[in-house]
Amino acid sequence: MKTDLNYEKNGGFVIAIAQNYRTREVLMVAHANQEAIDKSAELGLATFWSKSRNKLWTKGLTSGDTLRIVETRADCDRDAVLFLVEPQGSGGACHKTGWFSCFGYKL
Amino acid sequence: MKTDLNYEKNGGFVIAIAQNYRTREVLMVAHANQEAIDKSAELGLATFWSKSRNKLWTKGLTSGDTLRIVETRADCDRDAVLFLVEPQGSGGACHKTGWFSCFGYKL
Numbered sequence: 005m006k007t008d009l010n011y012e013k014n015g016g017f018v019i020a021i022a023q024n025y026r027t028r029e030v031l032m033v034a035h036a037n038q039e040a041i042d043k044s045a046e047l048g049l050a051t052f053w054s055k056s057r058n059k060l061w062t063k064g065l066t067s068g069d070t071l072r073i074v075e076t077r078a079d080c081d082r083d084a085v086l087f088l089v090e091p092q093g094s095g096g097a098c099h100k101t102g103w104f105s106c107f108g109y110k111l
Numbered sequence: 112m113k114t115d116l117n118y119e120k121n122g123g124f125v126i127a128i129a130q131n132y133r134t135r136e137v138l139m140v141a142h143a144n145q146e147a148i149d150k151s152a153e154l155g156l157a158t159f160w161s162k163s164r165n166k167l168w169t170k171g172l173t174s175g176d177t178l179r180i181v182e183t184r185a186d187c188d189r190d191a192v193l194f195l196v197e198p199q200g201s202g203g204a205c206h207k208t209g210w211f212s213c214f215g216y217k218l
Contacts, residue, residue, distance in 0.1 A: 028135030079213040086214045100187040109185040
């Protein structure tokens with residue numbers, strides 16, 4: 005997908021945020037390289053680059069809790085994308101807690 | 112502020128997202144180090160670390176379009192924070208376009 009994203013600014017990555025397109029809840033945030041953005045477009049599922057595992061990571065591909073992309077937006081600096089998604093499966097976006105959102109901790 | 116955030120994982124930074132607490136619109140995303148998180152708590156205004164200018168950046172401090180923090184949440188990995196904010200001033204979070212959100216570009 006030709007996207008004109010600026011990967012260089014942040015070491016080959018853009019920040020990729022997933023937001024529930026209906027509830028508008030911010031579900032998670034991770035990094036994406038060109039390969040992840042391409043795979044997201046190809047599958048229609050939010051796909052990131054896992055820096056810790058150093059591999060492509062389509063959220064929920066094993067658990068079934070994928071995030072179907074309804075719309076993708078870029079920010080004004082072109083170094084971040086916002087996936088507006090419809091959670092599939094049980095809807096638990098957070099693989100650690102099973103909650104809908106990873107942002108469950110109040111500071 | 113004692114936050115138990117994991118700055119080490121990402122070179123001294125966490126990802127910091129600002130979301131309008133009322134409309135739930137995602138306004139912008141940037142990076143924050145410990146200093147920026149501390150300053151955010153001190154001022155009650157979303158404060159980031161500008162990597163390009165290499166300095167602390169309280170959003171809108173010069174323009175008046177600050178983002179008053181209503182609540183701060185951390186994600187399950189503790190390497191990202193979500194500022195739920197009330198935009199002040201004209202409400203234009205995006206310093207480049209003047210729009211409410213920086214995520215104005217559909218891919």
